[in-house]
Amino acid sequence: xSFTYEFARPALTxxxxxxxxxxxxxxxxxxxxxxxxxxxxxxxxxxxxxLDESLEDAARRELEEETGIREVFLEQLxxxxxxxxxxxxRVVSVAYYALTNLIGHHVDAASDASxxxxxxxxxxxxxxxxxxxxxxxxxxxxxxxxxxxxxGFELLPDRFTLTQLQRVYEIVLDKEIDKRNFRxxxxxxxxxxxxxxxxxDVAHRAARLYRFDKRAYDRxxxxxxxxxx
Amino acid sequence: xSFTYEFARPALTxxxxxxxxxxxxxxxxxxxxxxxxxxxxxxxxxxxxxLDESLEDAARRELEEETGIREVFLEQLxxxxxxxxxxxxRVVSVAYYALTNLIGHHVDAASDASxxxxxxxxxxxxxxxxxxxxxxxxxxxxxxxxxxxxxGFELLPDRFTLTQLQRVYEIVLDKEIDKRNFRxxxxxxxxxxxxxxxxxDVAHRAARLYRFDKRAYDRxxxxxxxxxx
DNA sequence: CCAAAAGTGTTAAAACTACACCCATGA
DNA sequence: TCATGGGTGTAGTTTTAACACTTTTGG
Numbered sequence: 001x002s003f004t005y006e007f008a009r010p011a012l013t014x015x016x017x018x019x020x021x022x023x024x025x026x027x028x029x030x031x032x033x034x035x036x037x038x039x040x041x042x043x044x045x046x047x048x049x050x051l052d053e054s055l056e057d058a059a060r061r062e063l064e065e066e067t068g069i070r071e072v073f074l075e076q077l078x079x080x081x082x083x084x085x086x087x088x089x090r091v092v093s094v095a096y097y098a099l100t101n102l103i104g105h106h107v108d109a110a111s112d113a114s115x116x117x118x119x120x121x122x123x124x125x126x127x128x129x130x131x132x133x134x135x136x137x138x139x140x141x142x143x144x145x146x147x148x149x150x151x152g153f154e155l156l157p158d159r160f161t162l163t164q165l166q167r168v169y170e171i172v173l174d175k176e177i178d179k180r181n182f183r184x185x186x187x188x189x190x191x192x193x194x195x196x197x198x199x200x201d202v203a204h205r206a207a208r209l210y211r212f213d214k215r216a217y218d219r220x221x222x223x224x225x226x227x228x229x
Numbered sequence: 230x231s232f233t234y235e236f237a238r239p240a241l242t243x244x245x246x247x248x249x250x251x252x253x254x255x256x257x258x259x260x261x262x263x264x265x266x267x268x269x270x271x272x273x274x275x276x277x278x279x280l281d282e283s284l285e286d287a288a289r290r291e292l293e294e295e296t297g298i299r300e301v302f303l304e305q306l307x308x309x310x311x312x313x314x315x316x317x318x319r320v321v322s323v324a325y326y327a328l329t330n331l332i333g334h335h336v337d338a339a340s341d342a343s344x345x346x347x348x349x350x351x352x353x354x355x356x357x358x359x360x361x362x363x364x365x366x367x368x369x370x371x372x373x374x375x376x377x378x379x380x381g382f383e384l385l386p387d388r389f390t391l392t393q394l395q396r397v398y399e400i401v402l403d404k405e406i407d408k409r410n411f412r413x414x415x416x417x418x419x420x421x422x423x424x425x426x427x428x429x430d431v432a433h434r435a436a437r438l439y440r441f442d443k444r445a446y447d448r449x450x451x452x453x454x455x456x457x458x
Numbered sequence: 459c460c461a462a463a464a465g466t467g468t469t470a471a472a473a474c475t476a477c478a479c480c481c482a483t484g485a
Numbered sequence: 486t487c488a489t490g491g492g493t494g495t496a497g498t499t500t501t502a503a504c505a506c507t508t509t510t511g512g
Contacts, residue, residue, distance in 0.1 A: 002233050008280045009238040012321060051237045051319050055310035079308045079323050081284035090280050092241060092323075094308050163491075180493070181475070204489040205482035392463075409466070410502065433462040434509035 010081070010090040014059040015046030015131070017077065017095065017138035018069060020102025021155045025120050026171050027102060028135065030127075031066050032115040037087055038128035042119070044135065046093065059096040067116040068107075073099040073154040078137050085130045097138040099154035146172050150191060150227050153212040159195055161207035162186065189227065191217040239310070239319040243288040244275030244360070246306065246324065246367035247298060249331025250384045254349050255400050256331060257364065259356075260295050261344040266316055267357035271348070273364065275322065288325040296345040297336075302328040302383040307366050314359045326367040328383035375401050376458050379420060382441040388424055390436035391415065398458055418456065420446040 018029040030042040045066040049058040056074065064070045074096050081092040107116050119125070127135070146152055152168045153160070166182050186192065193213040198206035217227070247258040259271040274295040278287040285303065293299045303325055310321040336345050348354070356364070375381055381397045382389070395411045415421065422442040427435035446456075 002235055003237045004231050004233040005238070005240075006231055007277065008232045009234070010241055010278065010280060011234075012239055012241060048236065049239065049310070049321070051239060052312065054312055055308060055321065076307060078305060079284060081278070081323065083281065083283055092278070092284065094310070094321075161491085178476070179491090180477085183492080184494095185474090201484095202490080203484050205484095205491050207491055390464090407502070407504085408464090409504085412465080413467095414501095430511095431463080432511050434464045434511090436464055 010092045011086075012049045013046055013091055013093040014049055014055060014062060015044045015080075015093050015095045015134055016059050016063050016074070017044055017097040017135055018063070018067065018072075018100060019097065019138070019142060019155065020100045020105065020118060021168055021171055022102045022118065022120075024167070024171065025122065027118040027120050028124075029067055029069070029100075029105075029107075029116055029118055030125070032117075033128070034115065041128045042117075042125045043128050044095075044131045045116070046095075049094075055094050056096070059094075063098065067105075069098070069100060069105050073151065077134070077141055080130055080134060082130065093134075095134045095137070097141060099142075099151060101155065101157050103157060142172060148226065148228050150212065150217055159197065159209040159211055161199060161209060163207060165210075189220070191220065191227075239321045240315075241278045242275055242320055242322045243278055243284060243291060244273045244309075244322050244324045244363055245288050245292045245303070246273055246326040246364055247292070247296065247301075247329060248326065248367070248371060248384065249329045249334065249347060250397055250400055251331045251347065251349075253396070253400065254351065256347040256349050257353075258296055258298070258334075258336075258345055258347055259354070261346075262357070263344065270357045271346075271354045272357050273324075273360045274345070275324075278323075284323050285325070288323075292327065296334075298327070298329060298334050302380060306363070306370055309359055309363060311359065322363075324363045324366070326370065328371075328380060330384065330386050332386060371401060377456055379441065379446055379456050381458075388426065388438040388440055390428060390438060392436060394439075402458075414458070418449070420449065420456075 020027050020029065029045070031045045033039050033041050033043050045062055047058075047062040047066070049055060053061065055076070059074060060070070063072075063074075077095040077097045079092065079094045083090060085091065085093070102118065107114075107118065121139070124135075146169065152165060152172070155168050155172075156164055162183055163179075165186065166177055166179065169182070170177055191213050192210040193216070195209045195211050197209045199209065200206070249256050249258065258274065260274045262268055262270050262272050274291055276287075276291040276295070278284060282290065284305070288303060289299065292301075292303075306324040306326045308321065308323045312319060314320065314322070331347065336343075336347065350368070353364075375398065381394060381401070384397050384401075385393055391412055392408075394415065395406055395408065398411070399406055420442050421439040422445070424438045424440050426438045428438065429435070
């Protein structure tokens with residue numbers, strides 16, 4: 001089967017930069033390419049857009065097919081369209097970025113996604129195409145956005161401690177934050193809900209667990225409130 | 230001539246939201262469609278991406294062809310890819326937005342762009358496709374970006390007064406700003422250069438003319454400086 | 459000399475920064 | 486009882502917001 005058009009069309013793909021925080025560092029998920037070009041290289045997951053799906057649907061489908069990850073925060077990043085970004089032919093790629101709770105998405109070696117793996121940003125392999133540029137753009141966006149939109153939570157489990165949240169900001173922004181000032185600020189926003197529970201199995205005083213209160217946040221946005229770290 | 234591919238491909242277009250400030254309001258440039266669908270309706274300028282040009286090149290080319298506007302601030306906005314956004318067939322559109330000195334781009338009725346015109350945002354005709362959504366996205370981006378990136382100048386002539394600049398911010402952000410505080414803040418940034426000239430032909434004390442000092446701005450960005458209004 | 463916009467400082471309130479110790483828990 | 490991180494307040498500094506009058510110019 002083939003498709004014929006009156007004018008030439010670029011191929012259209014989606015790519016998906018997946019972030020996660022593990023211990024003390026920011027990681028991204030890569031997949032090992034099974035086909036040419038760049039067969040065997042680690043790359044950002046992605047693939048061709050089908051005619052019967054929106055761009056975001058395509059990004060989510062590819063993400064699940066290639067890494068098993070689903071139901072995560074996903075946002076369009078930028079569309080990359082330089083003429084020669086793919087050596088084969090003209091390919092335009094709409095890039096997305098995803099934020100995941102890495103702990104909940106450890107790669108299961110037996111799954112479809114057995115050729116997917118997390119990589120620390122400090123320790124990345126060479127990437128094919130313009131994937132390095134896509135990644136840089138994603139990091140820049142994450143750093144910028146995390147300061148004025150409540151997306152830090154997306155990198156944590158549903159329930160988290162204030163220290164975990166602070167760590168997220170310290171890792172993403174790559175700077176130390178004062179504990180007392182951070183707590184004062186984030187609690188003053190009244191967008192966290194104390195779950196009444198505490199950590200389990202820790203060898204020190206157990207910390208309170210909070211949950212992001214989307215309802216409260218939406219209410220504040222309506223009242224012209226500004227989230228800022 | 231025709232083009233055949235193994236898999237179906239969406240058509241790819243660029244669209245360009247052009248902003249300008251005239252007197253006391255924000256305007257955008259629309260063109261009257263000469264072809265179906267929606268023939269005769271006013272729409273955001275745009276067109277198909279060719280294989281031998283990047284996305285930004287395509288946006289600039291279409292912009293010049295349809296409106297005569299060239300050499301303006303242009304930035305990618307968002308890519309719109311809902312399945313049914315075009316009634317004919319699947320079309321994905323990479324949207325850009327441009328900021329222009331409207332006074333320098335009054336539409337010349339005798340030009341190629343004779344079917345282009347400026348419209349006040351408050352007084353827009355119905356728009357085809359998802360152009361209203363594209364426009365809303367562009368306005369939101371402009372409002373957000375103007376606060377932390379020095380792009381307000383792009384809506385003014387090369388030389389401008391502080392009052393003109395303040396007006397730009399008041400119009401874009403749709404709120405009044407205190408004159409003394411605005412001047413203090415913007416001058417403290419040291420990104421404006423006093424040209425030594427003053428306004429001509431005004432029926433009151435002539436104001437100083439300033440120019441945006443990109444060199445100084447870049448220097449400050451390197452020093453971790455934050456532009457913010 | 460009048461109309462119109464240019465230009466200019468001060469003060470109070472709010473936000474931010476820096477900083478150190480006691481507490482609860484499990485091993 | 487010790488090691489580990491949890492949790493808390495205050496004071497100095499900076500930033501922001503509110504506010505009104507004099508100056509210059511052309512008509």
